[in-house]
Amino acid sequence: MLKMVPDVVEELVVAADGKSLDQDTLRMILSEPSDHALEQALLLKEKHGGRVTVVTLTAPEVDEALFKALAKGADQAIKLNVDQTVVGSLATARALASWLRADPQRQAPDTLLLTGSYAIDDLEGEMGPCLAEMLQWPFVGVVTGLALDASGQKVTAIKEFFGGLRGEYEVDLPAVIGIQAAARPPRYVPIAKIRSFMKSATLGAAGVAPPDPAFALEISRMYVPEATGRAVMVEGSPEEASRRLVEILHQRGIV
Amino acid sequence: MNTDILVLAEHFKGEATEITFEMLGVARTLAAALHGQVAAVVIGADTARLAARLGAADTVLAVEQAPAAMMSSESTVPLLQQLLARRPARLVLVAGTNICMGIGAKLALRLQWPYVNFCKAVNATDGVLTFTSLLFGGKILADLRLPDNRGIVSLYPGSFPPDAGQSERAPTVEKIDLPVEAGRVVFKRLIEPDATDVDITKQEVLVAVGRGIESQDNLSLAEDLAAVLQGAVCASRPVIDQGWLPLTRQVGKSGMTVKPKCYLAAGLSGAPEHVEGMKNSALTIAINKDAAAPIFDVAHYGICGDLLEILPVLTEAIKARKGA
Ligand SMILES: Cc1cc2nc3c(=O)[nH]c(=O)nc-3n(C[C@H](O)[C@H](O)[C@H](O)COP(=O)(O)OP(=O)(O)OC[C@H]3O[C@@H](n4cnc5c(N)ncnc54)[C@H](O)[C@@H]3O)c2cc1C
Numbered sequence: 188m189l190k191m192v193p194d195v196v197e198e199l200v201v202a203a204d205g206k207s208l209d210q211d212t213l214r215m216i217l218s219e220p221s222d223h224a225l226e227q228a229l230l231l232k233e234k235h236g237g238r239v240t241v242v243t244l245t246a247p248e249v250d251e252a253l254f255k256a257l258a259k260g261a262d263q264a265i266k267l268n269v270d271q272t273v274v275g276s277l278a279t280a281r282a283l284a285s286w287l288r289a290d291p292q293r294q295a296p297d298t299l300l301l302t303g304s305y306a307i308d309d310l311e312g313e314m315g316p317c318l319a320e321m322l323q324w325p326f327v328g329v330v331t332g333l334a335l336d337a338s339g340q341k342v343t344a345i346k347e348f349f350g351g352l353r354g355e356y357e358v359d360l361p362a363v364i365g366i367q368a369a370a371r372p373p374r375y376v377p378i379a380k381i382r383s384f385m386k387s388a389t390l391g392a393a394g395v396a397p398p399d400p401a402f403a404l405e406i407s408r409m410y411v412p413e414a415t416g417r418a419v420m421v422e423g424s425p426e427e428a429s430r431r432l433v434e435i436l437h438q439r440g441i442v
Numbered sequence: 443m444n445t446d447i448l449v450l451a452e453h454f455k456g457e458a459t460e461i462t463f464e465m466l467g468v469a470r471t472l473a474a475a476l477h478g479q480v481a482a483v484v485i486g487a488d489t490a491r492l493a494a495r496l497g498a499a500d501t502v503l504a505v506e507q508a509p510a511a512m513m514s515s516e517s518t519v520p521l522l523q524q525l526l527a528r529r530p531a532r533l534v535l536v537a538g539t540n541i542c543m544g545i546g547a548k549l550a551l552r553l554q555w556p557y558v559n560f561c562k563a564v565n566a567t568d569g570v571l572t573f574t575s576l577l578f579g580g581k582i583l584a585d586l587r588l589p590d591n592r593g594i595v596s597l598y599p600g601s602f603p604p605d606a607g608q609s610e611r612a613p614t615v616e617k618i619d620l621p622v623e624a625g626r627v628v629f630k631r632l633i634e635p636d637a638t639d640v641d642i643t644k645q646e647v648l649v650a651v652g653r654g655i656e657s658q659d660n661l662s663l664a665e666d667l668a669a670v671l672q673g674a675v676c677a678s679r680p681v682i683d684q685g686w687l688p689l690t691r692q693v694g695k696s697g698m699t700v701k702p703k704c705y706l707a708a709g710l711s712g713a714p715e716h717v718e719g720m721k722n723s724a725l726t727i728a729i730n731k732d733a734a735a736p737i738f739d740v741a742h743y744g745i746c747g748d749l750l751e752i753l754p755v756l757t758e759a760i761k762a763r764k765g766a
Contacts, residue, residue: 195579198734208582223683277557304543307579312547312557316515319544320551325516325626328543329696343630347540347696348454351635351689354512359626365544367696368683404556405587407572412583418728418744425752428745429759432727435743439725441647441671441704442760 188283188302189221191246191271206406210272217252220303226369227333228301229260235335238262244282246271258376258384265391276309280317281398297339297360304328304365315365327356328365445476445591448531451484451496452542458495461537461599466498467606468564469535475566483525497609504615507622515544516627522549524620538596540696546596556593558586562601580714580736600718639690640674646703647673650693653680654709654749661686663753670760678710694719708749712737
C-alpha cells in the first residue's frame with residue numbers, strides 16, 4: 188500500500204481557503220517510506236517467492252510511480268478510483284481497507300501488508316495502524332528489518348526505538364508492518380526500463396465506494412511557520428565565507 | 443462539563459522518558475483550562491516505582507505487566523479502551539515517539555474519536571483548545587479544533603517543557619488489575635547499539651552530513667573537515683539508510699541526541715525528526731544550497747552554497763589558521 192505525498196522540495200502554498208494546500212502548485216512524489224516498503228517487499232519476494240501487489244489511490248504522477256514499481260519487479264499495480272489529494276490520511280486508509288475487504292483472497296492468512304511507516308501528511312493517523320485496526324490485524328511500525336519465519340506464518344520485525352536501540356518482535360500473519368527503512372536502499376531502475384513498462388504493461392484499476400471522508404478534526408487554519416530564529420548568513424565566495432567561519436570558530440575556542 | 447485528561451506514560455528500562463513529563467505538563471495546562479483532573483496510566487513492571495515520579499498527575503493508574511515486555515499498540519490499545527470505560531476521560535495524550543507509534547491512531551479508530559498527530563503546541567485560552575500540528579516535514583503548520591474537546595492527541599517530542607510535568611508531590615496510585623495480553627505481537631529482545639564505533643554523543647565537534655553529500659565517496663570531504671576540527675562525522679537518516687555510515691552515527695528521533703560545542707550541518711534540510719536530536723548544540727552552522735531550507739531557522743550561522751565546493755575550502759582555511 189503505497190502513498191503519494193506533496194514534494195516538499197517545492198514551495199508549499201496554502202490555498203485561498205486557508206485550510207488546505209493549493210492543488211495547482213502541488214507536485215506529488217512517492218512517499219519515501221513507501222518506496223522503502225516496496226523495496227522490502229521485493230527483497231522478501233526474491234528470497235521466499237510470492238507475489239508483490241502495489242496499491243495506491245489516484246494522484247498526479249502516480250502512474251509513473253506504479254510503472255516504476257512494476258519495472259522494479261512488482262507483479263501487479265493497482266490504482267483505486269479515489270483522489271489522494273482531496274482525502275485525509277484516515278479516508279486513504281478507509282479506501283485501501285475496502286479494496287482489501289472486497290475479495291477474501293486479499294486477506295489470505297499469509298498476507299503481509301507493508302506500508303511506509305509514516306507519511307508527512309498523516310495528520311489523522313498513519314496508514315499502517317489505521318489499516319491494522321480496520322482489518323483487525325496485528326501491527327508493528329518503524330521497522331528496519333523484516334524476515335519471514337520458516338513456518339511462513341510469522342515474521343520477525345526489528346523496530347527502531349531511539350539512540351540506536353532496537354527491539355525484535357515476532358508477529359503473526361496476516362499482519363501490517365510499517366517500514367521505516369528497507370534492508371537495502373531502494374533499487375535504481377533505468378528510465379528506459381520504466382518507459383518500456385509504460386508501453387507494454389498495464390495498470391490495474393479498481394473501484395471502491397467513496398470512503399467516508401469524515402475528517403473528525405476541524406482544521407481552522409493552515410500556514411507556513413514563521414521562522415523563529417534565523418541564521419546569520421555568511422556571504423561571499425567559498426573562500427571568503429570560509430575565512431569568516433574560521434574566525435567565528437576561533438572566537439568560540441573551537442579552532 | 444469537566445474534562446478529564448488521560449496521559450499514557452512512556453517508560454524505557456524502568457525510567458519514565460522525557461516525553462512523559464512533557465505530556466504531564468500539557469495535561470496540567472489543559473486540566474486548568476477545562477477544570478478537569480489528570481490521570482496518568484503506567485503499564486509495565488515495577489509500576490509503583492515509576493508511578494512515584496508522576497506526581498504532576500492527580501492519579502496514577504498502574505497496570506502491572508510482566509518484566510521485559512515492551513509497550514506495543516497490540517497490547518496497549520485494548521487496555522486503554524478498558525481503562526477509559528472505567529475511568530472516562532475526554533482527552534488522551536500519547537507520545538509521538540517510535541516506541542508508542544500506532545497506539546494513538548488505533549485507539550482513535552476504536553473509540554471513533556478524532557486523532558491529532560504531530561502536535562507541537564497547545565493553546566487553551568478561555569477554555570477553547572487549539573492544537574497546532576507540524577505537517578509536511580515542518581513546512582506547514584495546521585491549527586486544529588477537536589469537536590467537544592474530545593480526542594486523542596499525539597505530542598511531538600521535544601516541543602513542550604518537561605519541567606512543567608515534574609512534581610515532588612506523591613500522586614494517588616491506584617492499582618488496576620487488567621490482564622495484559624501480548625496477542626499476536628510478541629516482544630523478543632532488545633538490541634543494543636554497536637558500542638565499538640565512536641560515541642558521537644561525547645564529541646565536542648560534529649560534522650553532520652545529509653542527503654546533499656550525494657555519494658559515499660564524497661564522505662571523505664566531511665571526514666577531512668572533522669579531522670582538522672578533532673571531531674567526528676555524523677549524519678541524517680538517508681545517509682545511514684544508504685549504508686554509507688553505521689547506525690551509531692545517526693542523529694535525530696531514531697538516532698542519537700547530541701549537544702556538541704559545534705554542530706556543522708552540511709546538505710541536510712533540517713527535518714523536525716533530525717532537529718530533535720541536535721537542537722541543543724551550543725553552536726550550529728549550516729551549509730545548504732537551498733536558502734529556504736529549514737535548517738537555517740535552527741542554525742546560528744549559515745552559508746548558502748554547494749557543500750562539495752565549500753567543505754574542502756573550509757578544511758583548508760582551518761588548516762591555514764591552525765598553522766598560523
Ligand atoms: C519516525 C521517524 C523517525 C525519523 N528519525 C530520523 C532520525 O533519527 N534522524 C534523521 O536525520 N531523520 C529522521 N527521520 C527522517 C526525517 O524526516 C528526514 O527525512 C531526514 O532527516 C531528511 O534528511 P536530509 O536532511 O539529509 O535529506 P533532505 O531532506 O533530502 O535534505 C537534503 C538537503 O541537502 C541540500 N543539498 C543538496 N545538495 C546539496 C549540495 N550540493 N550542497 C549543499 N546542500 C545540498 C538540499 O537543499 C536539502 O535541503 C525520521 C522520520 C520519521 C518519521
